[in-house]
Amino acid sequence: GxxxxxxxxxxxxxxxxxxxxxxxxxxxxxxxxxxxxxxxxxxxxxxxxxxxxxxxxxxxxxxxxxxxxxxxxxxxxxxxxxxxxxxxxxxxxxxxxxxxxxxxxxxxxxxxxxxxxxxxERIVIIDGGRVIYDGSLAQVKDRYARERRVHLQLGSELTVTELADRFPQATVTAGAEGRREFTVAFDKAELTAGAVLAGVAQIAEVLEVKIDEPAIEDVVRKVYAGELLLVEGRTS
Incomplete structure (x- = not known):
């Protein structure tokens, strides 16, 4: 050290x-x-x-x-x-x-x-000398890092509305290439990346896919910024 x-x-x-x-x-x-x-x-x-x-x-x-x-x-x-x-x-x-x-x-x-x-496998978060979380790293990810983003490059044109109608539980935004590039953001408890890809493939050709998952760093940053309160998850 x-x-x-x-x-x-x-x-x-x-x-x-x-x-x-x-x-x-x-x-x-x-x-x-x-x-x-x-x-x-x-x-x-x-x-x-x-x-x-x-x-x-x-x-x-x-x-x-x-x-x-x-x-x-x-x-x-x-x-x-x-x-x-x-x-x-x-x-x-x-x-x-x-x-x-x-x-x-x-x-x-x-x-x-x-x-x-x-x-x-286990994480202890300390703020000002006080333990504010002590528990499973997997539990932190499962509870507080649930958002997934699927970035799509398509071979044919679609509109944001067309995609949003297929995935009402997700947020759809257009990318730099407009009607051929989209990002679908969703809670993994409500939707899966596989379901997104399968749904899009039914109406358009998928050329490229990138799936983003939030890092534990994003969760900890929100904790220290006061944007997120972790539920105590002590391990034995």
């Missing part, structure tokens, strides 16, 4: 070696862990670098290796993907999913809601 485990004036390799001795890892296990971290974090290029010369993203990669070197059963990570480029961030998230699948408990504190969506 934000407090490094690296010794400031030592190469990353030496910091890891010290942690190896602290955790009493065998040489074979240590080498296997370094190989694993290199595959996910690109660790090899950082090993000879003195810690104080690392960039923020490089330090986060090295610190992740330090935190996970001894295969802990519980891992606390503070902003684990801060400073990482998109490619490395995706690899780190995939690695965390692997750890979770292997039985490791992971606790994240992060402002990057992508980390939570990709990794976590």
């Amino acid at each position: 934000q407090r490094t485990q690296l010794w400031w004036d030592l190469p990353v390799r030496e910091s890891l070696a010290l942690l190896r001795d602290m955790y009493d890892l065998s040489p074979d296990r240590f080498r296997a862990q370094l190989k694993r971290f290199d595959e996910v974090l690109g660790l090899d290029e950082l090993l000879p670098v003195v810690a104080r010369k690392l960039s923020l993203g490089q330090r986060m990669r090295a610190d992740l290796a330090c935190a996970l070197l001894h295969d802990p059963r519980i891992v606390f990570l503070d902003e684990p993907t801060i400073g990482l480029d998109i490619a490395v961030k995706d690899r780190v998230r995939e690695f965390l999913r692997q750890l979770k699948a292997e039985g490791t408990t992971i606790m994240l504190t992060t402002h990057d809601l992508g980390d939570i969506e990709d990794t976590c």
Whole structure:
């Protein structure tokens, strides 16, 4: 996290070696862990670098290796993907999913809601030091992120009225290309994307489809803006 485990004036390799001795890892296990971290974090290029010369993203990669070197059963990570480029961030998230699948408990504190969506099953939202939600991430999505948007590119012309008449429970808007481009917005509890596509296909040729789902970030943003009150959903 934000407090490094690296010794400031030592190469990353030496910091890891010290942690190896602290955790009493065998040489074979240590080498296997370094190989694993290199595959996910690109660790090899950082090993000879003195810690104080690392960039923020490089330090986060090295610190992740330090935190996970001894295969802990519980891992606390503070902003684990801060400073990482998109490619490395995706690899780190995939690695965390692997750890979770292997039985490791992971606790994240992060402002990057992508980390939570990709990794976590439970979410705790804190505002002003007060817990305002503690429950299932799936429950938050199911209750508060129900809107879906189907963007359609058609091969023939229709009007907004024609589409709206077929889907009275949805909101239909025209796109940039007028009578050939539309967006159908609806509550997933009342309508499905499949039903929209099937209904449109009966009256027009569908050339392209894009389906948007709200991210958990949208829900949390509304909570902090006072636009949404989450119902308490504590998990055991």
